Amino acid sequence: MTAEDSLDALIDALVRCTFQVTGVLTRIGGENDLSLTQLRVLGILRDRRPRVTDLAAYLGLDKSTMSGLIDRAERRGLLARDRNPHDGRAVDVFLTPAGQELTQRLDVEIRRALVPQLDRLQSEQREQLLGLLAPLLDPTGGR
Amino acid sequence: MTAEDSLDALIDALVRCTFQVTGVLTRIGGENDLSLTQLRVLGILRDRRPRVTDLAAYLGLDKSTMSGLIDRAERRGLLARDRNPHDGRAVDVFLTPAGQELTQRLDVEIRRALVPQLDRLQSEQREQLLGLLAPLLDPTGGR
DNA sequence: GGAGATAGTTGGTAATCCAAACCATCTCCA
DNA sequence: TGGAGATGGTTTGGATTACCAACTATCTCC
Numbered sequence: 001m002t003a004e005d006s007l008d009a010l011i012d013a014l015v016r017c018t019f020q021v022t023g024v025l026t027r028i029g030g031e032n033d034l035s036l037t038q039l040r041v042l043g044i045l046r047d048r049r050p051r052v053t054d055l056a057a058y059l060g061l062d063k064s065t066m067s068g069l070i071d072r073a074e075r076r077g078l079l080a081r082d083r084n085p086h087d088g089r090a091v092d093v094f095l096t097p098a099g100q101e102l103t104q105r106l107d108v109e110i111r112r113a114l115v116p117q118l119d120r121l122q123s124e125q126r127e128q129l130l131g132l133l134a135p136l137l138d139p140t141g142g143r
Numbered sequence: 144m145t146a147e148d149s150l151d152a153l154i155d156a157l158v159r160c161t162f163q164v165t166g167v168l169t170r171i172g173g174e175n176d177l178s179l180t181q182l183r184v185l186g187i188l189r190d191r192r193p194r195v196t197d198l199a200a201y202l203g204l205d206k207s208t209m210s211g212l213i214d215r216a217e218r219r220g221l222l223a224r225d226r227n228p229h230d231g232r233a234v235d236v237f238l239t240p241a242g243q244e245l246t247q248r249l250d251v252e253i254r255r256a257l258v259p260q261l262d263r264l265q266s267e268q269r270e271q272l273l274g275l276l277a278p279l280l281d282p283t284g285g286r
Numbered sequence: 287g288g289a290g291a292t293a294g295t296t297g298g299t300a301a302t303c304c305a306a307a308c309c310a311t312c313t314c315c316a
Numbered sequence: 317t318g319g320a321g322a323t324g325g326t327t328t329g330g331a332t333t334a335c336c337a338a339c340t341a342t343c344t345c346c
Contacts (some may be wrong), residue, residue, distance in 0.1 A: 133156040211302075
């Protein structure tokens with residue numbers, strides 16, 4: 001197998017893996033009446049209190065899309081808005097206690113769903129995988 | 144770091160990686176007026192000629208959703224339907240030449256977008272990563 | 287203090303998705 | 317063999333997701 005083919009195979013595996021994980025997340029979200037995007041919103045808000053624009057930027061969505069997403073989640077009591085004290089234009093978004101509770105429960109479910117796959121690897125292989133994924137995630141490109 | 148924490152970190156990295164790859168695919172799809180789902184449809188049809196229900200099952204979608212997706216892609220001339228010769232109820236779906244051409248172009252673009260990230264790894268690390276992803280993708284669970 | 291930039295919402299449109307209802311075809315057994 | 321039930325697809329209706337353009341409110345800075 002040439003290096004070229006091997007790279008193709010790796011990309012294929014990466015994409016396949018992406019869809020597999022996405023499938024798990026979509027399923028778990030769906031079981032809780034959450035779209036994948038809503039799931040991501042909750043995940044981001046777990047340890048942050050961003051303004052609407054930041055949230056949209058994280059997710060790669062338009063501001064107006066964000067408004068609707070927040071509206072519906074707010075109506076369900078999962079998150080809330082608050083005027084930013086330092087900038088009268090900005091609106092901070094954060095989880096309500098109910099949202100925190102749900103997010104935590106989802107975390108457990110996601111973990112439970114993914115662990116069996118990861119358990120196919122031995123402990124040191126998992127360490128290795130973590131080490132290999134890290135550079136891929138570094139936004140600075142490691143330079 | 145305990146083994147428990149390490150597993151959490153790995154799951155976090157895996158999910159983060161998933162969203163990063165999804166972002167790339169969504170962007171490239173969008174540049175070609177394709178949703179992520181349409182992109183997947185084309186990808187699946189690359190080397191298959193499934194019936195509508197099979198396609199829906201692959202993607203985890205409802206039959207009725209599939210109908211609409213196929214309709215729109217067919218209207219764009221990317222794929223076509225044909226009555227299954229062995230089962231009068233079933234409808235086979237396959238790429239048109241235009242669809243094949245687009246799919247191939249998308250393949251190149253996706254490759255080009257992901258290679259820079261993967262180039263952060265040395266050749267043998269990429270081999271290693273491929274080896275670690277393989278068992279995660281095996282639907283039989285390797286048993 | 288006002289012109290231009292920035293933050294967010296609203297309204298309009300298209301795509302995506304599900305569920306339920308529906309027709310056509312197939313299976314299979316009584 | 318004929319018909320009841322299962323299966324494959326489409327259609328319809330409704331909620332969500334997503335974009336863009338237009339709008340209001342606030343901020344920045346000359």
